[in-house]
Amino acid sequence: MAFTAKDVATLRERTNVGMMDCKKALTEADGDMDKAIEILREKGLASAAKKAGRVAAEGVIGVYSDGNASALVELNCETDFVGKNPEFVALANQIAKTVVEKKPCCNDALLAAQIADGSVSVGDAIQELFLKIRENMKLRRFALVEGTAVSYIHAGGSVGVLVSFDTDAADKPEFLEMGKNVAMQVAAMSPEYLSKDDISAAELENMKKITIDSALNKPESLPKPILIQAIEKVLAEKLWSDEDVAAYEEQKQNKFLFNFLSNEAVQKLADVAVKGKEIFAANPIFGKAVEGRVAKQIKEICLLEQAFVRSDIFEGNVGGYIADVAKKTGSNIKITGFVRFAKGEGIEKKADDFASEVAGMIK
Secondary structure, eight states, X not given: OOOOHHHHHHHHHHHOOOHHHHHHHHHHTTTOHHHHHHHHHHHHHHHHHHHTTSOOOXXXXXXXXXXSEEEEEEEEESOHHHHTOHHHHHHHHHHHHHHHHHOOSSXXXXXXXBOTTSSSBHHHHHHHHHHHHOSOOEEEEEEEEXXXXXXXXXXXXXXXXXXXXXXXXXXXXXXXXXXXXXXXXXXXXXXXXXXXXXXXXXXXXXXXXHHHHHHHHSGGGSOHHHHHHHHHHHHHTTOSOHHHHHHHHHHTTOTTGXXXXXXXXXXXXXXXXXXXXXXXXXXXXXXHHHHHHHHHHHHHHBGGGSBOSOTTTOOSBHHHHHHHHHHXXXXXEEEEEEEEEETTTTOOOOOXXXXXXXXXXXO
């Protein structure tokens, strides 16, 4: 069956595949349009399988909300260039809308679901875009939040945040502004927990243990009475060189003492501190210092305890900011959780040696 240039253009319009590929498919299909589409899909699947091993650590975070539920989706690709492609970004947002509409239980269910505002599955929609762009694409993860939530997308989709609330002020502009500010806080400060109440006793104990070990291995950070006790033990056991002993005697009142000690001397001091862990850890002064450091860590990793970054509009922590807005608007506002996606986080990127690659191609 013969085909014309118009048929090639029609196939390209229907599939978004390049003109030459469309011409080859029509030739192989003897002009049969439906068969040509199937050929393109099969070749696309084969090509996708070849590229599936490539690292897809770029991409975009898509978002969608209908007022009753909201979703974030991470759609990955190989290059930042494709990650900024309008069609790629639109597909991520379309998949997020599908999450809200279909409420899938897992990635496999989402890939099998019919995409929102489309007639194919999410998996097929990703495959169709691959046929056009020819770059490995993967639906990595999604999150669905039902009820009132405020979203924020940072830097064109590099980070996406959903913050959920229990409130009677969902329609108030003051609430929406506050919600966006809190979502921006999550994007910028990447908290691990909502509040300190969400940290288990086991996690707190482990945090304390790590803090103790860290302090002992970094003697310059020890409280002065503990540091002096450790130094006295080092001197008594003659673990320092004569040069370090002399430097200590000369500079022991200097707050920059450690600038005058050798690396070996500092390491010997750390070894003594670690060896005497039980004794030092039992010292109330050391215990108080450790508690202070753990409390500081909690303020850094718990959203409600974090210092609010927009100090121009509120001085205090995030929990205080939310309470302040609730008081000023006469509303009940309780934050119930948050989700933060950063594209490619946790994916090990391949370090490409472009010069070596080019050299290998011309051999």
